[in-house]
Amino acid sequence: MRGAVIHAPGDVRFEERDDPKIIEPTDAVIRTVATCVCGSDLWPYRGIEAVDEPHPMGHEYVGIVEEVGAEVTSVTPGQFVVGSFATSDNTCPNCRAGYQSSCLRREFMTTCQAEYVRIPQAQGTLVATPDRPAGEFVPSLLAVSDVMGTGWYAAVAAEVRPGSTAVVVGDGAVGLCGVIAARELGAERIIAVSRHEPRQKLALEFGATDIVTERGEEGVARVKELTGGIGADSVLECVGTQEAMRQALRSTRPGGNVGFVGVPHDVRIDGEELFFSHVGLRGGPAPVRRFLPNLIDRVLTGRINPGRVFDLTLPLEQVAEGYRAMDERRAIKALLTP
């Protein structure tokens, strides 16, 4: 089969790779229906994370089950399944606590920009849709496997409540999905931080009530202006830089919460500042599995349409162009179909 391999920063190739096989009795192999390029894939692509040797890429997927190991009974060949970028047995103490992305048997998926994918811990990782979904739902179901699940977790970690005010820092696909999540969780006011007109537009369509274009201290001041000088109840930090974290913490009211889902790169939080801020902080790789049944249902009932973050669709063999378009910010997110 064929799939993406990164050879060096800026050098992603579509090439022949070994066919995935059942290795453990807890595995499944799926035929990919759709996969995509993630903002975090750009870290190695841009050379910010080292690329020591060529390796496959991709951690977002929906597909059709081809084969299952002997211990997998929850999904069967032929079913359409949605998974998560982190595998989970869904039975360990961390899974039972709702943190499946800290499963004791967790593996991070890394081979999904490909025609076929091996899914470890398939029993606890994959969720089948009730029927084979219509093609129009595929982008949103794919979004659920990562960016929508992550935006949802950001809103949950930031404790968005009905009637509250939420700020979303970051206008990538995760931030935009965070706007959807904040709206679904009942936020009355949703302030999206974005400088990019097409992303502002999508944020407003997804439920944002205000757009803030300023960053850093100016962005903080603007949010304070919009919130009676106090700050927001909930802030979703969807970037992962020091500047974004600082802006998020300072935009939050005392007693409010920051949910941070951008993988932090050289982020340090000052203990004394956090202390006097009274802000609660929780982040991490989203436990997407916790939210999958709920989010799949919201997609299939037409309540949410996070697939709209895909503004570029390419054949999988043009995966390199997907990276380029996202790197150059010509696309928010590129969907790939084998």
Add this chain to the structure above:
Amino acid sequence: MRGAVIHAPGDVRFEERDDPKIIEPTDAVIRTVATCVCGSDLWPYRGIEAVDEPHPMGHEYVGIVEEVGAEVTSVTPGQFVVGSFATSDNTCPNCRAGYQSSCLRREFMTTCQAEYVRIPQAQGTLVATPDRPAGEFVPSLLAVSDVMGTGWYAAVAAEVRPGSTAVVVGDGAVGLCGVIAARELGAERIIAVSRHEPRQKLALEFGATDIVTERGEEGVARVKELTGGIGADSVLECVGTQEAMRQALRSTRPGGNVGFVGVPHDVRIDGEELFFSHVGLRGGPAPVRRFLPNLIDRVLTGRINPGRVFDLTLPLEQVAEGYRAMDERRAIKALLTP
């Protein structure tokens, strides 16, 4: 009147100071019934915080109202009152959100080791007891004004729930009160981190079920052993050092919470480590005012007895000896009576 003044590290004197007066119509003046020395008072005493010029000390107090300003109607002269180290109007948005120690009119009390004290924002800061309490209750009511209120907030911020496992890092008065709070909030297992035999004993009497004597990574490993390898649901960080924060974060299970109430001194939290830990973190100066009515009631009904953290009682004029005894760890906490 007379009160404590710090002149330099190690040099606390009991000397004549100006009588406090009503300055604002929102003030009250109280006659001190009891005050005490706080662990945080040791920071300047030990020279870790600079002492640029002589200044009064003390932020814990219970007393009898002597006089009130024109706008103070909630307490009247002659009443026994408990306050907080942070003043609050109890009406601003932050107060209404339960974070009175972030009140927009907050002042930190700094003059309470004295015979009389001026209390700004008395209306929102002071809570009167139903009657003049018997002398046996005074130490616990004094504890409520700071260390018990702070231990309570640590447990609330760490989201201690019925049936949960809590770890308390720090065996000072706040940590010991944190044990009381964890028990009152229903923790089934309470692991106190302490190396000092008298403090271990008090922790066990307050409700600790296990004692861990190890610190740092060994302490983390011991907590993991006691919690099935996963970590605790809630950890109360009651020290304020980098080592204590690290131990607290690493002792917490994914999805668990750290409440941190030790004022951080040069504490930096690594964003990436916090991210992958899935731990929630909230700290700050405790909004004691939120908890005062509840905690006063628990004291007066005999349900809690946090006054036991005072293992040394001195006349106020011997305040310097109170500092020395705590600095040399001869006393957990020194109570002072004018």
